[in-house]
Amino acid sequence: MLTLENVRKKFGTIEVLKGITFHVNQGDVIAILGPSGSGKTTLLRCLNFLEKADSGMMIFNGERWDMNRISRKNIALIRKKTAFVFQDYNLFFNKTALQNVTEGLIIARKIPKKQAIAIGEKALEKVGLKAWANYYPRQLSGGQQQRVAIARALVTEPEIIFFDEPTSALDPELTEEIMAIMHQLAEEGRTMLIVTHEMQFAQNISSKVIFMEQGQLIEMGDAQEIFSYPREERTKNFLYTSKII
Amino acid sequence: MILDEQVWTLIVDSFGKILLPGLTMTIPLTVISFILALLIAIMVALVQFAQVRILTQLARFYIWIIRGTPLLVQMYVIFFGLPKIGIIIEPFLAAVIVFSVNEGAYVAETIRAALESVPKGQIEAGYCVGMSYRQIMKRIVLPQALRTAFPPLSNSVIALMKDTSLAANITVTEMFMATQRIVAVTYEPLILYLEVGFIYLMFSTVLTKLQRVGEKYLNTDEIRREKRCLRWKMFAKNLEQ
Ligand SMILES: Nc1ncnc2c1ncn2[C@@H]1O[C@H](COP(=O)(O)OP(=O)(O)OP(=O)(O)O)[C@@H](O)[C@H]1O
Ligand SMILES: [Mg+2]
Numbered sequence: 001m002l003t004l005e006n007v008r009k010k011f012g013t014i015e016v017l018k019g020i021t022f023h024v025n026q027g028d029v030i031a032i033l034g035p036s037g038s039g040k041t042t043l044l045r046c047l048n049f050l051e052k053a054d055s056g057m058m059i060f061n062g063e064r065w066d067m068n069r070i071s072r073k074n075i076a077l078i079r080k081k082t083a084f085v086f087q088d089y090n091l092f093f094n095k096t097a098l099q100n101v102t103e104g105l106i107i108a109r110k111i112p113k114k115q116a117i118a119i120g121e122k123a124l125e126k127v128g129l130k131a132w133a134n135y136y137p138r139q140l141s142g143g144q145q146q147r148v149a150i151a152r153a154l155v156t157e158p159e160i161i162f163f164d165e166p167t168s169a170l171d172p173e174l175t176e177e178i179m180a181i182m183h184q185l186a187e188e189g190r191t192m193l194i195v196t197h198e199m200q201f202a203q204n205i206s207s208k209v210i211f212m213e214q215g216q217l218i219e220m221g222d223a224q225e226i227f228s229y230p231r232e233e234r235t236k237n238f239l240y241t242s243k244i245i
Numbered sequence: 246m247i248l249d250e251q252v253w254t255l256i257v258d259s260f261g262k263i264l265l266p267g268l269t270m271t272i273p274l275t276v277i278s279f280i281l282a283l284l285i286a287i288m289v290a291l292v293q294f295a296q297v298r299i300l301t302q303l304a305r306f307y308i309w310i311i312r313g314t315p316l317l318v319q320m321y322v323i324f325f326g327l328p329k330i331g332i333i334i335e336p337f338l339a340a341v342i343v344f345s346v347n348e349g350a351y352v353a354e355t356i357r358a359a360l361e362s363v364p365k366g367q368i369e370a371g372y373c374v375g376m377s378y379r380q381i382m383k384r385i386v387l388p389q390a391l392r393t394a395f396p397p398l399s400n401s402v403i404a405l406m407k408d409t410s411l412a413a414n415i416t417v418t419e420m421f422m423a424t425q426r427i428v429a430v431t432y433e434p435l436i437l438y439l440e441v442g443f444i445y446l447m448f449s450t451v452l453t454k455l456q457r458v459g460e461k462y463l464n465t466d467e468i469r470r471e472k473r474c475l476r477w478k479m480f481a482k483n484l485e486q
Contacts, residue, residue, distance in 0.1 A: 050369050076375065084373040090366035094388045104374030107384060152374060 001026050001191065002160060007056030007067060009042055016042045017053070018215040024160065024193065029186045031202035031223065032195045034212035035238065040195040041087075043212070044162045047193070048084050049075045061159070080108065083153035087165040089145040091137040097124060097148045098133040104156050116155075123151040127181055143174030150181055161185075163194040167201075179205075199242045203227050211235045252433075256440060259427050263420055263441050267448065270419035274337070275406045278344035282405075283398075285349030290356035291382065304353070311350035317411060319343050324415040340412040348405050355397045359390035392463050399456035403449050410445075420444060 002024040009017040016039045024030060032040050045051040046067065047058075053067040060078055070078075091100050098120050105116035124130050127147035137145055146166060153161050166182070167175040179201050185192065186205050196202050202209065206223040211232070219232045230236045289307065292300040311319070324339045334342065363386045371381035391398075413422035424441040428434050 048373060050372065076377070079373060080375040082373075084370070086366060086370065088366060090364070090370035092367055092370065092385050093364075094385065094392070103371075103384070104376065107380050108375030108377075149370075152370075156374065 001061060003057075003059040004047070005057040005059070007043070007046060007058075008054045009039075009046055009051060010054055011042075016215050017046065020056070020212075020215075020217050022210060022217060022220055024191065026159075026191055027189045028208055029190075029192045029206050030194065030208045030210055031206035032193060032210045032212060033197075033199075033202060033238070034218075037214075038212040039215045040212055041164055044084070044164050044193065044195060047162060048079060048082060050084075080156065081159045083156060083158035083161045085146070085149050085153050085161065085163045085166050088169055089137075089142070089149045091145055091148055091152075093137050096134050096136055097129060097140065097144075097151075100137070100148055101152045101155050104152065109156065119155050120151070123155045124148070126154070127151045128177075141174065142170050143177050146170065146174075146178050147181065150178070150185075154185075160191040160193065163192060163196070165195055165197065167196070167198060199239070211238065213238070252436060255431060255433055255436060259424075259431075259437060259440060260444075262427060263424050263437075263444055266418055266423040267420040267444055270337075270417065271406065271409050271448070274340055274344065274409045274412060274417070274419060275402065278341050278348060278409075279402055279405055281341065281345035282348035282352050282401075285345060286352035286356050287387075289349065289353040290360055293353075293357055294360045295378070295382075308350045308353060311347055316343070316347050316408065317414065319347055320411060320415055336412070336415050336417045339415055340409070340417050344405060344409065344412075348401060352398065352401055355394050355401065356390060359394035360386060362393050363389045395459060395463060396456070399452070399459070403452050406448055406452065407445055 003022075005021050007017055007020040008015070020039075020043060032043070034040055042051060046053045046056075049067075049070070056067045058065045058067050058070075058078075061081070065074060065078075091097075092103065095103060098117065101120040101123055102113075102116040105111040105119060106113055111119075121130065121133060124133055127150055129144060129147055129151070132140060132144060132148075137148070140148065146169075150166075163182070167178045170178065175198070179198075182192070182194070183205055194202070194206065203223065209219075209221060209223045209226040210217060211219045211226065211230075211234070213234050219226065219230065219235045221231075226235065227239065230239060289304045292304050320339070320343045323334065323343050324336065327334065367385055367389075368381055371385050376384070409419055410421035412419050413425065416422075418426075420441055424437050428437050431437070
């Protein structure tokens with residue numbers, strides 16, 4: 001459903017993405033692994049056009065886009081079919097939990113308010129925050145904020161959800177909460193791209209793994225295979241230092 | 246100085262004569278000018294925030310000119326200068342124009358700083374849920390920025406209220422001019438100027454109180470606000486019964 005071809009991105013003179021190519025199928029849960037600074041965040045941000053790639057093609061739902069030349073209108077169309085969960089939640093601070101969740105429905109998609117609220121409440125219930133619907137982000141713990149952010153990502157029925165280290169700002173117990181929810185999403189068959197440093201979690205949840213280093217996609221493959229028998233030396237080293245093998 | 250009966254009579258007699266133009270001129274001049282200044286400032290700040298190229302340069306130019314020249318000079322140019330080229334503006338209108346354009350430049354900087362204080366991540370999150378730049382600005386960024394800007398904006402209102410006394414220079418009969426006229430008849434500058442100063446102080450005090458109330462309101466969470474609303478409704482119902 002989503003294919004990237006030869007995506008490149010420079011910040012100044014530093015080439016952060018050096019031609020990334022991969023393919024995502026419906027229902028894939030892909031863990032993106034790699035050392036700090038390897039370009040994982042930049043890759044996700046390019047996928048949602050929060051950064052403009054210098055070059056590269058994206059094929060999404062059969063339509064092919066030049067990622068450098070795509071129009072604002074088409075970016076908006078693609079964004080409406082995807083969702084993004086940030087490392088630091090990025091909830092709208094002037095909106096309640098429920099309003100955070102319904103904003104994309106009511107404002108961006110013009111869904112009637114009543115209907116949007118019903119959908120929003122259901123999503124909050126799913127992440128265990130029904131009772132917190134009318135609270136503001138600053139009244140919520142980090143874990144609760146991230147759960148609202150996940151609910152916000154779910155309500156718009158995205159075809160693919162991008163997660164950028166969704167648990168790295170959280171305490172261990174709160175991390176568990178988020179992971180449990182994400183496991184549930186995986187079981188529902190949602191397509192997800194997850195950047196994470198939590199190796200155990202990555203191993204448990206993902207069906208495929210992408211390993212990146214210094215802006216290059218070193219290896220991509222079936223999760224069990226990569227975790228047990230990585231082909232590339234660099235992947236092996238990384239997993240070894242991460243105490244997985 | 247002895248507060249003899251004569252002095253008291255003067256103070257009491259002139260009080261109403263000074264306060265009245267305060268209520269009918271100083272306050273409207275302040276309110277109207279500030280609302281216009283706020284509108285100018287929001288536009289000027291948004292243009293810079295969004296980095297619209299030519300407009301940003303225009304905005305910078307406007308701020309440069311206005312902040313770099315005295316208010317009194319601006320006032321004289323508009324009221325005494327422009328008639329030379331056939332543009333004659335009524336005193337009150339001239340004052341409104343000068344005050345709003347002048348204050349707008351300062352307030353624009355306040356608002357720009359407040360806009361920049363809203364975390365960029367929220368804008369990105371807005372894009373990710375499918376909102377447009379306009380929708381994000383209107384619903385997410387501006388409300389938060391205005392809340393941040395509220396204390397400095399309150400300062401600006403108080404400063405503007407006092408500055409309206411400068412309009413006396415262009416024949417607007419606001420509070421200060423009214424006082425000058427009474428002084429011209431009674432020859433009691435000390436008492437009368439102290440008196441008008443006291444009235445300005447009262448106005449500022451009210452504004453400061455309003456600022457406190459406003460800040461409290463903004464800091465109260467909406468839920469609590471709703472609860473208070475409900476309590477009021479119950480109270481009103483009980484009264485009806
Ligand atoms: N906006 C930016 N401007 C300049 N350089 C940037 C910018 N964003 C990222 N970089 C650089 O690009 C490289 C890749 O960054 P990126 O955040 O994508 O790495 P990452 O794999 O997500 O790392 P981490 O695991 O620490 O989150 C880094 O060297 C970083 O310093
Ligand atoms: Mg990162």
